[in-house]
Amino acid sequence: MSKAAENWPPEDTEPATPHPDAPPSGTELGEHYSQCFGCGDDVESGLHIRSMIASDMTVVSKFTVGKDHQGAPGLAHGGLLACAFDEALGSTVGNLLRRPAVTARLETDFVRPVPVGSTLHIAAKLDGVSRRKTYVSAEGRLDAEDGPVAVRARGLFVTVGVEHFTKHGDADAISQFRDVRQAAGQDWDINP
Numbered sequence: 001m002s003k004a005a006e007n008w009p010p011e012d013t014e015p016a017t018p019h020p021d022a023p024p025s026g027t028e029l030g031e032h033y034s035q036c037f038g039c040g041d042d043v044e045s046g047l048h049i050r051s052m053i054a055s056d057m058t059v060v061s062k063f064t065v066g067k068d069h070q071g072a073p074g075l076a077h078g079g080l081l082a083c084a085f086d087e088a089l090g091s092t093v094g095n096l097l098r099r100p101a102v103t104a105r106l107e108t109d110f111v112r113p114v115p116v117g118s119t120l121h122i123a124a125k126l127d128g129v130s131r132r133k134t135y136v137s138a139e140g141r142l143d144a145e146d147g148p149v150a151v152r153a154r155g156l157f158v159t160v161g162v163e164h165f166t167k168h169g170d171a172d173a174i175s176q177f178r179d180v181r182q183a184a185g186q187d188w189d190i191n192p
């Protein structure tokens with residue numbers, strides 16, 4: 001996968017089993033939390049990533065690089081690109097497996113510069129599961145699904161209980177988030 005790559009996944013895994021209630025192919029996912037830097041509509045300079053279920057093992061996401069996302073003049077900051085892949089990979093794990101999980105490890109290979117105004121087409125897939133660990137990887141292509149590869153990433157997500165978020169996060173905000181989502185008949189507990 002990358003020049004520095006070793007085996008991936010780095011241990012024996014079982015194939016991932018999509019949750020029976022995972023959204024079907026073609027489902028547009030929207031934001032998972034309005035204040036999420038990756039996908040939230042309320043974060044003005046956020047990434048505003050939008051994702052769609054592509055199959056029972058893959059999710060495709062789009063991230064358009066804005067002026068607030070620069071490192072060098074006119075070019076995306078690498079850390080923000082890593083953030084975009086964290087979001088895309090996390091969305092893949094959360095929506096297909098439907099259990100709360102957090103990023104434990106994230107690797108990125110920056111293959112070519114990503115200019116402001118360009119759109120990364122990110123295709124992410126579940127690579128395997130070992131106990132609480134889910135391995136997932138993605139490629140981001142410039143300006144088209146079959147454009148040149150600009151970034152590759154792979155991550156390890158570890159399944160956690162909802163108490164991970166209530167204990168370490170803002171319990172009041174989580175409570176409000178839960179109420180709003182439940183009132184709208186939406187799930188709230190796969191990654192609040």
Ligand SMILES: CCCCCCCCCC(=O)SCCNC(=O)CCNC(=O)[C@H](O)C(C)(C)COP(=O)(O)OP(=O)(O)OC[C@H]1O[C@@H](n2cnc3c(N)ncnc32)[C@H](O)[C@@H]1OP(=O)(O)O
Pocket residue numbers: 032038086087088089090091094095101102103104105131132133156158160190191
């Ligand atoms: C619909 C949803 C959309 C969601 C999109 C959002 C995407 C954004 C996602 C994020 O950015 S989440 C925020 C960033 N991540 C964190 O804040 C996580 C902080 N870390 C932790 O809370 C804990 O370290 C963690 C929960 C990951 C693990 O702690 P635990 O005490 O629960 O488990 P443990 O340390 O025993 O690790 C479990 C397994 O994972 C392995 N592991 C943990 N960290 C690792 C690591 N860094 N590298 C390799 N392996 C790792 C560990 O060796 C072990 O393997 P084994 O089962 O084989 O023993």
